Amino acid sequence: MCESLKDITSPNTLKLNDILCDEKDNQLFFVSEYCSAGNLNSFIEQSNNNLTDLQIAQIFTGILKGLLTLREKDLIHADLKAENILMSSSGNPLIADFGLAKMFLG
Numbered sequence: 001m002c003e004s005l006k007d008i009t010s011p012n013t014l015k016l017n018d019i020l021c022d023e024k025d026n027q028l029f030f031v032s033e034y035c036s037a038g039n040l041n042s043f044i045e046q047s048n049n050n051l052t053d054l055q056i057a058q059i060f061t062g063i064l065k066g067l068l069t070l071r072e073k074d075l076i077h078a079d080l081k082a083e084n085i086l087m088s089s090s091g092n093p094l095i096a097d098f099g100l101a102k103m104f105l106g
Helices: 002-006 040-046 053-072
Strands: 016-022 027-032 085-087 093-095
Touching (some): 040 085, 053 093
Antiparallel strands (some): 016 027
């Protein structure tokens, strides 16, 4: 599954540069791009809860596009929440934190 996560290329998923596997402790470490705008919660707070309808629609559309990309790769995120949506400096939502991702069978 590690290679599957690295192969995800979408403007709405966090780009994973590398995935390190610690087989001794059975842990994964993800090396990804940096998102200076923080997660969706902090993005909303920084806007003083004053996002326009257009901004909200663009964020939701981006999240849905990211989920579609994951589904096309037979992946389920399994922990989607505002804290796991990072925002690019241009306001583009990026689905992140694939620690609980699962391969979809069927």
